[in-house]
Amino acid sequence: MRTEILISGFGGQGVIRMGQILGLCAINQGHRVTMLKSHGTETRGGYVRAQIVISPEYVDSPVVEHADVFVAFSQPAYTKFYDLCGGKVLYDPELVEKVRDDAPDRHVPVAATQLSKETFSNQLFANMIMLGALTRVAALDYEAMRKAMLAVIPRFHDQNLAALDLGHTLPAARV
């Protein structure tokens, strides 16, 4: 079974980091993984996109053309890539203010930025909150995700684990 995940936002939000943890988690569970990351020269500020494909077999096309899950971290990203997604759309309502109303059951609001600011007095942990929510929504192995996160992120393990927990237990993510 081929699973396609698309994550997009602005540079500096930790979009690539999320993809890296997700990918390593899948590899540790014996899967094959590809991750395309696109950004221009503007690593900070410009749009960033991670296309992740997970499969038990070798992944031929690494391009996400029919995402099973789409994580939108900015309004332009949401608008630009919405049509590539046939599954759940996780979005941060503080960053994506206008969502389409024709598919409410596919939309999952995750107030990651707001929660990060409230809990950690810092919006830096929004990506881990979102990853926690994504783990729940995509029914991925949470323990494996925690381990992968610890392997990828060099510092602030306590806060990052707390953020992951926060996202994973979020009512909105229990779908």
Next chain:
Amino acid sequence: MNKLAAKYLRPSQIPTKACHGCGIGMIENWLLQAIDELGLKQEDVIFGTGIGCVGRQTFATWGGDNFGATHGRALAVATGLKLAQPDKKYLIVVGDGDAASIGTSHLIHAARRNLGVTVICEDNMGYESTGGQFSPTTPAGYVTNSSPYGMVEPGFDPCDVVKAAGATFVAETTATQWHQTVKIVKKALQNDGFSFVHVRFPCNENFGAYALGTRDTLKNLEWIYEHTQGRKADGSETDFTWETGIKHDASNSRPEFSRLLRDMNARVKADMEAKRRP
């Protein structure tokens, strides 16, 4: 073939195809004298060169290992070679085109890195193997085949350039100064770092013929000699003067390039081993 040539050179490649009266062969003999006086053997020295008169006439004359790079790149090749063969002496014999024009960026950065090579820049003040065009070392105002109205560009002094870039030994001499050149080359070879020796010599066929109006070797050598003295045979002043001699000697004052890398590697290895210990 003289005794030194028999000892160090490759008989099948001597004599070279150099023009009659060309200074390249004579200067090469002086280099051999310096090598011999230092007690160096054929296998101690790697001989590198480039393209042009100097490259073409000296390539494969050296009896030991040698290379002739593409135009200007002898020092780039030597940069890699030195890493693999750090204990050899390197004699990089190139012309003014290789050193002062097409390959100047490599010259500057080899000097900056203090690459352990001795560059002998044999400068015939123009591009003579292509028929006598001006080069960055052609004196201002002189006529060549590409400066028929006189060289209008200002030239530069490659010694100043390499000194500014960090060369640890810099000297200037000419084809009229046998003993001084041998002494200088010996010092240059004893510097475990970047040495630069600028040797002006006459080209009779082109520079001599067009810029100085004569193909006579002695007259051309005399013209060079006068410009090292600032005075002509008749007592009048020359249009400019070349200061010859050692211009900068900081021999063995800072680590040679490949040594720096080897020292770093030793540090990295020690750190890795320290981390591995329980």
Next chain:
Amino acid sequence: MITVKAGGLVAPWIEWEKRCTDGRRLLEAGTYALTEGAIAAGCRVFAGYPITPATDIAEYMSKRLPQVGGYYVQCEDELAGMHACAGASLGGLKAMTATSGPGYTLMHDAYGWSITNEIPLVVVDAMRVGPISGITGAPGQGEFYIARYASHGGNFETIVVSPSSVQEAFWLTIDAFNLSERFRTPVTILTDQVISDMWEDLFIPADYDGLDFVRPRKHNLMMPFYPVGDASIDVPPNVIGHGTGVCVSAYTHTEEGYDIEEMEAQWAQTYRLVNKIRHHKDELARYETFGLDDAEVVAVAYGANARTVKTGVLEARRRGVKAGFVRLVTLWPFLDELFERDCRFVVCELNYDGQLVREVQRAAPHKKDVHFMGKSAELHTVSEVAAGLDGVARSNRLPELPYIWTEVR
């Protein structure tokens, strides 16, 4: 001549993978795999100049080489970079450089020098879309011909290979080093921005020293230094610094390495430089195929692009099209034999001018059956490829698709 083995991948690392069971599985970028492949192959010198999207190779090398007693040299330009690699290789150390198109063209000075002096080394060109600086973060396949003619003057053949995955980049780098040693010539790994920047699962063997398929550097310590007039391979490369009296130059040379201006010598040297590769094409053939047995239309691609193209072929087959697939790993010498079959071809490449397609047109029996799907700066999508194959299977014509160029003049 090569005998085409239809179905699956033809490459030496299929065996290597079976033999390497002990190792680590990582999520890493293509640049990482290219670097580690080089280290595993025994590369001990990297000299080059940083350029997107090959910069990470330089950075990884600057970290890894000192750990294994090797040397990283950040040069003043790419001219110096490849010449320094050639110098290091001449001194007895395996060397690699990495660049992108703008740097690759600057290296051609040293490329020709390395070809004529039979100096083994590996060059990575991570292609981005052009011309010239183009878009630094977008893939291209514009150096297909430049890599073949990576120097002026003619009278030589080149070896160019292209990986399609991060894992393949690792094995192929080892393979490229082996080929450069066996054939005494520079080998280009023609990769692209997608493969170099992409992250993928990567198996790395635990013990590089135990890799018996890595060809160690040997030295030729005596005459003839250049077996001119002779096409044999597996002649050890020459070494400077061992007192052999070897001569290395830019000119046409004798077997001693002396420069010479004689026709006989020129012919003898050319014979060797061309035929040591042409006569051993079977040693150089790496490719992947499927569905050729019943294929009416065959999609042709290489590099990152081959991945979406392969999925597109599978999609076309699901739609009932008798589609086949050829992925070239060896780009040069060109594997004509793969295209000597009576069917239609759709050549997918990342440029609008058409490069690979021209070689397929030359090699295939009918030029009118060879079609071009050129795309610029972005991989073909699966649906584009499937639609293209469908159209050609039905009517021998490509449908009109946005952003796809089909004309080759």
